[in-house]
Amino acid sequence: MSSLNDVAVLRDAPAKGVVRLRLNRPSKRNALSNKMIAELADHIRACEAEKGCRCVVLSGGDGLFSAGADVSEMRDAGIDAIQNRKRAEDWQVLETTRLPLIASVDGICLGGGHELAMLCDMIVASARARFGQPEVKLGHIPGDGATQRLPRRIGKYAAMQMILTGDLIDAEEAQRLGLVNEVTEEGRSDDRAVELAKLVARHSSKALGLAKDAVRAAEELPLSAGLERERRNIALAFTTRDQKEGMAAFFEKRPAEFTDE
Structure with missing residues (x-):
């Protein structure tokens, strides 16, 4: 051992x-x-x-x-x-x-x-x-x-x-x-x-990962390509359950309960 x-x-x-x-x-x-x-x-x-x-x-x-x-x-x-x-x-x-x-x-x-x-x-x-x-x-x-x-x-x-x-x-x-x-x-x-x-860690891991990927791209890509990466990633974020939960929590004035889905 x-x-x-x-x-x-x-x-x-x-x-x-x-x-x-x-x-x-x-x-x-x-x-x-x-x-x-x-x-x-x-x-x-x-x-x-x-x-x-x-x-x-x-x-x-x-x-x-x-x-x-x-x-x-x-x-x-x-x-x-x-x-x-x-x-x-x-x-x-x-x-x-x-x-x-x-x-x-x-x-x-x-x-x-x-x-x-x-x-x-x-x-x-x-x-x-x-x-x-x-x-x-x-x-x-x-x-x-x-x-x-x-x-x-x-x-x-x-x-x-x-x-x-x-x-x-x-x-x-x-x-x-x-x-x-x-x-x-x-x-x-x-x-x-x-x-x-x-x-x-209060936030959705889906959103965190997509945000990190987009920011990291700024070091490697021209601005136009980086903006395209950002547009792609926000579109992906809108396909997640957590985005829908975050939006609902905002209008219902309550803390969001993210499930990383």
């Missing part, structure tokens, strides 16, 4: 409709091993299959999010450690999930850990959070999306500075650049992330 120390990702349910996934390699500063990424992907698949799961919080725990990719795996396996089919498939699950993801960052958030946080739809940071892409200091470059996502988040020049110097930025600077939504007191990012997740 395995102990908690053998489990790379812990799961709990802090509120109705909310699942929290906590990275669980504190002795390795939550380095993103292939095992951890596989466990994250498995949890996301399970959450997608569960009726009633509407939002997921990703947390690293008290004082830590993730120090980045597992350098020991890279030392032993070279590029194959971070470029292999299983890892790519698992990472794709995290990139494409319809579930809203909220990252809680209460400490260092570096390299692959930072790239994981950027896959999320919101980031809540505590005052002691630190963000960075220090791969250049190891003689290589980010390999899980930072060269593409970071410029889209904070602009070319700020992204170039972070990636080419490898220097870290604090939570206040991250918020100024638009990388994080909110900054909390130390140790409070999990609480606030769950509060936001509860606000999200």
